[in-house]
Amino acid sequence: MSRIRNIVVLLRGQLWIIPLVISAMFLSLAFWILTSEAAFVTRWEDADLWWLYGGDASSARGLLSSLLSGLMTMTSLVVSVTFVILTLAANQLGPRLVPTFMADRQIQTVLGLFLGTILYVLVVLRSLDETLGTNAVPHLAVTIGSALTVVCLFALLFYVHKIARSIIADNIVARVADELQSSIRSMLPDDDRGQEDTPPDRMPARVGTLSIGRSGYIQVIDYAHLVSVACREEVLLEVKVRAGHFVLQSGEHVVVHGERALGKEAAGALRSAFVVDRERSPAQDLEYGLRQLVEIGLRALSPGINDPYTAVAVIDRLGVAIEEIFQRPLQRTMLRDTEGRVRVIAQRSDVQGLVDAAFDAIRQAGRDVPAVLIRMADILGQLAPAVRTREAQAAVLRHLAKLAETADAAALVPIDRSAIRSRIKAARDILVAGIPEGESSVL
Known part of the structure; x- marks a missing residue:
């Protein structure tokens, strides 16, 4: 579970994952609409679809071109403001808080909304030919593109509000807390039920030590795997490091107690229980x-x-x-x-x-x-x-x-x-x- 939690923490700190997923969803939406017959219908019987775009291909290309230009400008503004905030956070609050801002799902969602809308408008725009007749224009696709642009405008307002609130020190402290x-x-754990946390009555003889073999910060130690290896080898392992420690390649990181030293295969299995990287992780620290x-x-x-x-x-x-x-x-x-x-x-x-x-x-x-x-x-x-x-x-x-x-x-x-x-x-x-x-x- 600690390994899984560490992977989740690392993925949450990636700024590109949610924007990539949203962009893929919007591209799929554009493909589905352009291949659906409903995209080319201008009206349905007994329905007053005043909101549905009903112009020709030339007007649609002009509209989408203008929307695309505005979206590119707004996206550039959002990215610029994001970098300014990250710079301020690094200078005033510490560079180690930058992943906290990058892991903000609301910021990631806004960026994904802008990028996804740009890709959607591009796909719809390239499907338009000025020689198309009015009935051959994907009216529903153009309408959805216009609606997504309006959503982006409100998302920009929310983003400005979010950024303005996020640079208040008390809010940052509360979020980290x-x-x-x-x-x-x-x-x-919530309670103290389970086996007693008392040392063994007699410690077996010390038969060797083991180094992790990598330098860096220990992010996760798979203790269940260590117990499994210790049972298989009939030894007792004394781990001298914990998550958050910086270790060198060599050292007495694990002391082995038992009747015989560990073989090369068992030593490799023990080393695989340690996840070491360039920075600390909150997964087990x-x-x-x-x-x-x-x-x-x-x-x-x-x-x-x-x-x-x-x-x-x-x-x-x-x-x-x-x-x-x-x-x-x-x-x-x-x-x-x-x-x-x-x-x-x-x-x-x-x-x-x-x-x-x-x-x-x-x-x-x-x-x-x-x-x-x-x-x-x-x-x-x-x-x-x-x-x-x-x-x-x-x-x-x-x-x-x-x-x-x-x-x-x-x-x-x-x-x-x-x-x-x-x-x-x-x-x-x-x-x-x-x-x-x-x-x-x-x-």
Whole structure:
């Protein structure tokens, strides 16, 4: 499923797929209409078809030529505006957000509508000959071409509205956060039912290591395939990398425990479980969406932009994401076969690492911005109701301690430092009181 999700993510980020599909549909529509007898009928009995084009071939060619010229102009405008928006997004919000804009289905649909209409009008236009009589003109095809042009005009208005809304920082932050929420729900289970995530009683002897053999970012690891290979070879695999890591060609990426080393065929089968490419993917990487939000916050806090309100909006959304993570059990690290024996020990993102990935960089960049530090302390305190484990409580308290050290070392006036300190204390008090002493690890 992770492989399939990775392919879907890659396909959604391709700007040309939906326009290609729509263009193919419009070409099929033009062919069907031009080969249908209904296209050449000017009127039906007992029907007042005032909207149906009824001119001759010369007038139809002139009309379609004018429509084609206007469509080409509008399409050029849409493409130009798209490139301007992508440039602004890359400069102000980060180049890693460009795939988010390219994956927008509404933008892809508008582009497909324009391209498909152009192709439709071209096909109908080339079928017209000025020597044709009035009854030989494909009236229905010309009418549909005119209607599609009108639809394109309204689509252009929608596109301008869409672009105007999309460059608002809060909307971009909300969209990235929504995608992050969707990724969290798809990667983390709703409940904690299943086998216990406990290590084996006795680790077999270490008999060898395996490198992936390719350099790049790990996008997906097929753990089910690893378990299958481990069962066939009667070994235990300890995976030292996870999705999102950058790896070199050589290294101890997988440690093999068992009675004998793996053969060449088994090693090749293990390597095939790793999908490595030039960039990270959200298919199996919990930190991917967090880092996208963090990048927006860091650019907002840069001296060239200096927009603390966007950074505050990012902190709010990061709090929502961390709350969602706290309410769900994390991905299992001990993967077992059908008999319950541990076959793969996976490296997964833990609570502390996720909290650090969400808040560390923004805390460091906003150390001299009181509004950012105060908001971060408030959000960490608001996470208290979602804290259900000792690990989550320790992660948030540790970050509050980092926040206090940052405030003490920053160049702040005493009144701002005092305000930050009071918010940190309030958040810590709520968190400490949240899980009573002696409570079990999972509430």
